[in-house]
Amino acid sequence: MGQSKLLASIVIGATVGAALSMFDRTTREKTVATTKKVTSAVSYYAANRGELQGLIEEKVLAAQVLCESVTDNVNMVAEKVDEFKELPSTIQGMISDTKSAFSSPSKE
Incomplete structure (x- = not known):
């Protein structure tokens, strides 16, 4: 029972x-312009459903391409992280080799 009063109060408050x-002139003008634009777009796409379907397919395809690109980038970053994880042992090996080269007596 309390939840229905809450929902009703929210709807009334929003209204x-x-x-x-709407007492503000610029808000009224923008609202009317936006409403006309949306109404026009809805009417156009209601009459041209094929074009709307094509537009939606384009957006879905673009989203798929973006998703694949992001996946490729994430995989590349993961590979680089793995390479950096191996880097300290490689550096340690190089340091050991250099140290042994300079510390061993030279035979000349």
Whole structure:
């Protein structure tokens, strides 16, 4: 019972807030312009469903390409991290080799 009052209060508050914001001229003008633009787009795509489907397919394809690219980049970064993990042992080996080369007596 309490939850239904909460939901109703939220809806009423949002409605009152929207109504009060309409007292501002620029807000009204932007709202009307946006509503006209959205209505026009909805009407256009309702009449041209094939074009809407093509647009959606393009966006899905672009998202797939982006996802593949991100996956490739993540894999490359993971490989580089693995290389950096091996780097200290390689450096340690080089230091040991250099140290032994300079510390061993030379035979000349």
